[in-house]
Amino acid sequence: MKPLLSAARATRRPGFGRHMLRLVLALAASLSPLALQATVPVPPDPLKRVELSESERLYVALTQRITMCVDPDWEPFERINAAGEHEGIAADLLRLVAQRVGLELQLIPVSSWDESLEASKAGRCQILSFLNRTDSREQWLRFTAPIFLDPNVLITREEHPFIADAHALNSKRIALPRGTMVEERIRRDFPNLKVVLTHNEAEAIELVSARQADMTLRSLIVAAYTIKKEGLFNLKIAGQIPEYANALSIGVLKDESILHGILDKGVRSVTPQERELITNRHVAVKVQNDVDYALVWKVVIAATLVVIAVIAWNRKVGELERARAALAEQRMEEERRARLEQSRLVALLSHEVRTPLAIIDGAAQSLKLLLDSGDDERLRRVERIRQGVRRLTALTSQFLAKDRLDDETLTLRPEPADCAELLRGLQGQLEDGDRIRLTIEGDCSLRGDANLLEVALRNLLVNALRYSPPGSVVGARAVGSVHDVMLAVADNGPGLAPEVRQNLFASYLRGADVQDKPGAGLGLYLVKRVVDLHGGAISVSDAAARGTEFVITLPKAAVAIDSLGS
Incomplete structure (x- = not known):
C-alpha cells in the first residue's frame, strides 16, 4: 500500500512524540500568541471584607447562617462528595463570597438537581449555588451578577461535520440534563431537534459517545473534564451557539431582597485572578514541553556501558564472548524499556492534545465564518490551520490505537459486526470517499470488535487513496462465505517490489521515497495487529491492473485469542 518501501533505506522515527508536541504548540501559538503567556494569579483573600449598608450589617448579625441547595453531580463545577461536603469550583467561589460578607453556608443535602430546584421553590433553601438566569427561574428567584462565565x-x-447553524439540523437527537437552562432554551429555540433527557452532564456526553444521541450542548469546562476523565476520545467540539454562553450566578429567593444585595456585593468583589486560581485547582491545564531527563539519562547510561564494554574488549580479549553476551542482554532490556517509555509518552501526549486540537479546530471554523468570503489570503491561512489539525488528529488516533493494541492485557470484545456496513460508513466519512468502488457479495457479518475492525479498514482505505493517482478509483471488496469473510482493498499506485514486503507490517517503518507523504509508519502495523487479534490472516499481492491489493480473511465466529504480545 505504501509504494516502494525501500528496505535498504527504511528508517524508524525516534522522538516522534516530541516532534508532534512541538507542532501542537506551534499551531496553538499561531492561533493565539497571548494564550501561552505566563500569568501568576493572586491567591484569593478570604479576610477581605465587603462594605455593607446598616440594614445589611443588621441582617448579617441576626441571620449569620443561610441555607443553600446545589447540583450534587456537576463536576468539576460542584458536587456533594461521599462525606456530604460541597466541593468544586462553585463551592470555593461561594465560600469566598460568604466569608467576605460575614455569612455561613448551610448545605441542604439533595440527590439531584431537580430536587434542589423543588427545595428552592418550597423555600427550604434561601439560595441556589451556580445557575443561569431563565424566564421560568425568575418567577421565584433574584440573580446576582455572574460569578463565573463559560461558553x-x-x-x-x-x-460529524462542523455545525454552522443548528437550525439546519433535522430530527437530530441532542442529549441534555433535565431541569437546566440549556434544556429550557433548546426546546424553545430549536424545535427541529429531538431532546433526550439525562440525569447529569456526564450521562449526556456518554450517550453521544455511545451513539445513542447525535450531540450535546455543554459547558466547555465540563465537556473537557468529562472527556478526559472518562476517556471518551471519539468526541470533538463541532461548533457553538454564542448566545448560549453560561453566565452563572447565585439565585436568591425573591423575598430575600436584603440577602440578594449582600451576596451581589460579595460576588462583585471577586477578581478575575481569583476566579482563575480557583478554577485551576480543579481543572489544571498542563502543557508538557520540557525534556524527558529520565529517558536522556537512560540513553547516557547505555552509551557509557557500551564504552566500558569496548575498553574491556581491548583489555581482556579472553573474556570477549562472555562480555559480549552480557552486554547484548543488557542492551536488549534497555532498548525494550526505552521503547515502552516512548510508547507511553506518545500515548500520554496523544490523550492530552485531543481536546486542545478540537478546540483549535472549532476556533478556526468559527474564525472562517467571521471572515469575508472574498478575503482569500486569510481564508487560505485558516484552512492551513485546519489541515494541520486534521493531520495531528489522525496521528494521535493512530498512536492511541497502537497503545491499545500493544497492551498485553488487551481483551477482544466480540459483538455482531457487519463488515459491509463498516466499509459503507467509511466510504461516506473519508475525504475522497467517492473514489472508492465497493463490491459486496454474500453475508459479510461476523462476531468481532467493530471498533478495531474499523481502525484496520480505515488505514487500508486511507493508504489506498493516498498512494493512488488523484482522481483514480480505489477498489474495496467484501465477500462473505459460510465460515469466514474476505475483505480486499486495491490501489492504483506503482506497486511494491517483492524484496520490500517482508518488513511491510513493522511499526514506525517508512521508506525514504515516501517522506513527502503524511504519516507515521503505523497504518499497516495496526492492520496486522487487528487481524491477528481476530485469528485472521492478511496477504499482499499485485492488483489485477496495477498497484497493490491487500486481502484480509476473518473467521465469522469469535476467536479465543484474548491478547497478543507486542
Missing part, C-alpha cells in the same frame, strides 16, 4: 459548545462524535 457552551456542541459536542459530537469525530465523524
Whole structure:
C-alpha cells in the first residue's frame, strides 16, 4: 500500500512524540500568541471584607447562617462528595463570597438537581449555588451578577461535520440534563431537534459517545473534564451557539431582597485572578514541553556501558564472548524499556492534545465564518490551520490505537459486526470517499470488535487513496462465505517490489521515497495487529491492473485469542 518501501533505506522515527508536541504548540501559538503567556494569579483573600449598608450589617448579625441547595453531580463545577461536603469550583467561589460578607453556608443535602430546584421553590433553601438566569427561574428567584462565565459548545462524535447553524439540523437527537437552562432554551429555540433527557452532564456526553444521541450542548469546562476523565476520545467540539454562553450566578429567593444585595456585593468583589486560581485547582491545564531527563539519562547510561564494554574488549580479549553476551542482554532490556517509555509518552501526549486540537479546530471554523468570503489570503491561512489539525488528529488516533493494541492485557470484545456496513460508513466519512468502488457479495457479518475492525479498514482505505493517482478509483471488496469473510482493498499506485514486503507490517517503518507523504509508519502495523487479534490472516499481492491489493480473511465466529504480545 505504501509504494516502494525501500528496505535498504527504511528508517524508524525516534522522538516522534516530541516532534508532534512541538507542532501542537506551534499551531496553538499561531492561533493565539497571548494564550501561552505566563500569568501568576493572586491567591484569593478570604479576610477581605465587603462594605455593607446598616440594614445589611443588621441582617448579617441576626441571620449569620443561610441555607443553600446545589447540583450534587456537576463536576468539576460542584458536587456533594461521599462525606456530604460541597466541593468544586462553585463551592470555593461561594465560600469566598460568604466569608467576605460575614455569612455561613448551610448545605441542604439533595440527590439531584431537580430536587434542589423543588427545595428552592418550597423555600427550604434561601439560595441556589451556580445557575443561569431563565424566564421560568425568575418567577421565584433574584440573580446576582455572574460569578463565573463559560461558553457552551456542541459536542459530537469525530465523524460529524462542523455545525454552522443548528437550525439546519433535522430530527437530530441532542442529549441534555433535565431541569437546566440549556434544556429550557433548546426546546424553545430549536424545535427541529429531538431532546433526550439525562440525569447529569456526564450521562449526556456518554450517550453521544455511545451513539445513542447525535450531540450535546455543554459547558466547555465540563465537556473537557468529562472527556478526559472518562476517556471518551471519539468526541470533538463541532461548533457553538454564542448566545448560549453560561453566565452563572447565585439565585436568591425573591423575598430575600436584603440577602440578594449582600451576596451581589460579595460576588462583585471577586477578581478575575481569583476566579482563575480557583478554577485551576480543579481543572489544571498542563502543557508538557520540557525534556524527558529520565529517558536522556537512560540513553547516557547505555552509551557509557557500551564504552566500558569496548575498553574491556581491548583489555581482556579472553573474556570477549562472555562480555559480549552480557552486554547484548543488557542492551536488549534497555532498548525494550526505552521503547515502552516512548510508547507511553506518545500515548500520554496523544490523550492530552485531543481536546486542545478540537478546540483549535472549532476556533478556526468559527474564525472562517467571521471572515469575508472574498478575503482569500486569510481564508487560505485558516484552512492551513485546519489541515494541520486534521493531520495531528489522525496521528494521535493512530498512536492511541497502537497503545491499545500493544497492551498485553488487551481483551477482544466480540459483538455482531457487519463488515459491509463498516466499509459503507467509511466510504461516506473519508475525504475522497467517492473514489472508492465497493463490491459486496454474500453475508459479510461476523462476531468481532467493530471498533478495531474499523481502525484496520480505515488505514487500508486511507493508504489506498493516498498512494493512488488523484482522481483514480480505489477498489474495496467484501465477500462473505459460510465460515469466514474476505475483505480486499486495491490501489492504483506503482506497486511494491517483492524484496520490500517482508518488513511491510513493522511499526514506525517508512521508506525514504515516501517522506513527502503524511504519516507515521503505523497504518499497516495496526492492520496486522487487528487481524491477528481476530485469528485472521492478511496477504499482499499485485492488483489485477496495477498497484497493490491487500486481502484480509476473518473467521465469522469469535476467536479465543484474548491478547497478543507486542
